Amino acid sequence: MGEMKFSYVLAIIVIIVLAFTLFMNVILPTPDIDLLEGTPTKTTFTLEEDQGTNPGATVTLIEFGDFKCPFCGQMHPDIKKLLNLYPDNLNYVYKHFPADEEDSARASLAAECAREQDQFIPYINILFERQLDFSYAKLQTFAAELKLNQNDFVDCMENFNGLDRIDNDIKEGKLNGVKGTPTVFINNRKLEGIQSFESLKLLIEQELIRVK
Amino acid sequence: MKLYVEEAIIAFDHLKKLKSTITIVILDILFLLLYGFIQGAPEISGFIGKTYQYLKVFLNLVSESAKSLTEDAARKVSVLQLIGQNDAIARYFYLIIITLILFAIATYILYVIIEGSAWWHSYKAINKQISYKKFITQFSLVSLPFYTGVILLFILSFADTYRAITLERMSLPSPIGLKLFMLFIGLVLIYFGSIAYALIGQESATKTIKKAIHIGFSKAHKYFPAFLVVFIVFFLLNFIALFLGNISPIAMMIVGILLIFPSIAWGRMYSKLVLDKIINH
Numbered sequence: 499m500g501e502m503k504f505s506y507v508l509a510i511i512v513i514i515v516l517a518f519t520l521f522m523n524v525i526l527p528t529p530d531i532d533l534l535e536g537t538p539t540k541t542t543f544t545l546e547e548d549q550g551t552n553p554g555a556t557v558t559l560i561e562f563g564d565f566k567c568p569f570c571g572q573m574h575p576d577i578k579k580l581l582n583l584y585p586d587n588l589n590y591v592y593k594h595f596p597a598d599e600e601d602s603a604r605a606s607l608a609a610e611c612a613r614e615q616d617q618f619i620p621y622i623n624i625l626f627e628r629q630l631d632f633s634y635a636k637l638q639t640f641a642a643e644l645k646l647n648q649n650d651f652v653d654c655m656e657n658f659n660g661l662d663r664i665d666n667d668i669k670e671g672k673l674n675g676v677k678g679t680p681t682v683f684i685n686n687r688k689l690e691g692i693q694s695f696e697s698l699k700l701l702i703e704q705e706l707i708r709v710k
Numbered sequence: 711m712k713l714y715v716e717e718a719i720i721a722f723d724h725l726k727k728l729k730s731t732i733t734i735v736i737l738d739i740l741f742l743l744l745y746g747f748i749q750g751a752p753e754i755s756g757f758i759g760k761t762y763q764y765l766k767v768f769l770n771l772v773s774e775s776a777k778s779l780t781e782d783a784a785r786k787v788s789v790l791q792l793i794g795q796n797d798a799i800a801r802y803f804y805l806i807i808i809t810l811i812l813f814a815i816a817t818y819i820l821y822v823i824i825e826g827s828a829w830w831h832s833y834k835a836i837n838k839q840i841s842y843k844k845f846i847t848q849f850s851l852v853s854l855p856f857y858t859g860v861i862l863l864f865i866l867s868f869a870d871t872y873r874a875i876t877l878e879r880m881s882l883p884s885p886i887g888l889k890l891f892m893l894f895i896g897l898v899l900i901y902f903g904s905i906a907y908a909l910i911g912q913e914s915a916t917k918t919i920k921k922a923i924h925i926g927f928s929k930a931h932k933y934f935p936a937f938l939v940v941f942i943v944f945f946l947l948n949f950i951a952l953f954l955g956n957i958s959p960i961a962m963m964i965v966g967i968l969l970i971f972p973s974i975a976w977g978r979m980y981s982k983l984v985l986d987k988i989i990n991h
Contacts (some may be wrong), residue, residue: 505842512820516744519747519748522812529763659715
């Protein structure tokens with residue numbers, strides 16, 4: 499083989515090595531994100547069969563929130579957007595984690611009373627939109643806006659009907675390491691603090707790929 | 711002293727043969743770029759990027775397995791035993807090995823072809839004529855033991871990374887003893903490698919390696935100062951480039967291309983010229 503021919507052969511070998519590198523990059527498996535980032539937080543949530551906006555959906559987003567918490571209020575529109583974006587694949591579950599304040603607890607109780615009349619999500623939408631005043635009268639006004647039965651609503655509030663559920667949510671949150679609000683779990687992946695729409699969306703997309 | 715200065719000037723004069731120098735510089739830059747491509751460009755290519763991902767997963771899996779054991783049992787179980795017991799750990803362990811082997815082979819081929827060509831052009835520039843085919847064949851054989859040494863260093867550095875991550879998780883500092891040892895071995899490999907490359911074409915590959923080791927020891931008092939000169943030149947130029955990098959990255963790039971790469975070409979010619987003089991006198 500002549501010198502020239504030999505150098506051409508070497509050039510071809512270089513190209514083959516580079517093509518092989520690209521090929522192997524495709525062939526070699528990309529590690530699962532859970533494995534790369536470590537095992538996700540082990541969580542033990544009790545979700546009733548009908549709990550959430552879309553029970554049985556591929557991705558469950560559990561939010562531990564407080565209606566008085568400004569960051570929760572700030573993040574809520576993004577959660578609403580996500581629910582519109584993934585109507586079939588996303589189940590949103592709100593769990594109470596109120597601060598040790600009367601207003602927060604009262605708002606949680608009112609939300610539970612709205613749940614009794616199947617208006618939980620619309621009611622919490624209002625609570626997050628108007629966080630300034632959670633007086634008894636104001637909470638009743640919100641209920642009226644949603645055309646809830648006022649007598650039932652008042653009865654529920656006076657009898658503290660939703661208190662057990664709120665207590666359970668707080669216990670469950672503490673068991674799962676919730677320290678503040680908002681804390682979000684996307685299919686058991688824990689996210690602390692306010693999250694941007696993009697980061698929530700990204701995790702939901704990753705979960706959709708992973709679960710498939 | 712006279713030998714080192716004279717040959718340094720002669721090597722510098724040879725650099726003025728622009729065609730050869732530019733070819734050598736282009737080959738060195740090309741090797742650097744292609745090595746980067748093989749090592750790993752995010753989302754495009756690379757074995758080492760993948761290997762680090764696998765290493766991370768491997769570490770996560772190992773630490774998860776250890777968590778399920780009592781502290782006493784965890785102390786008694788070695789990583790190799792975990793590999794035998796856990797399919798996922800074994801899978802990622804073998805993936806690390808496979809990607810490292812592929813990386814080593816791909817880099818070796820590129821190194822032999824591109825850096826071998828750069829050395830051949832350096833020989834040509836100082837009027838040492840040797841057939842390209844013969845040179846590359848010998849270069850590939852002579853490189854083998856030194857390259858194996860570099861690969862072993864690479865594996866050691868991986869083990870060091872593994873240890874550093876483990877210690878970091880325990881909030882303990884990573885000792886630098888192994889790093890210094892690796893640096894020393896690296897310099898030893900470059901020292902004997904540079905002698906071996908400067909001897910190519912005279913004898914068979916095996917004899918060339920033996921002769922390089924012999925000269926490296928017996929003529930150390932004559933060759934080591936030349937090696938030191940090249941080392942100091944690189945060190946100073948790198949220092950200048952890094953200093954300029956703080957002012958402007960473009961300035962650093964220009965200095966890199968205009969000074970560091972030609973100085974690599976000069977270093978090759980210089981070591982060959984000095985060694986020829988040492989052998990012939």
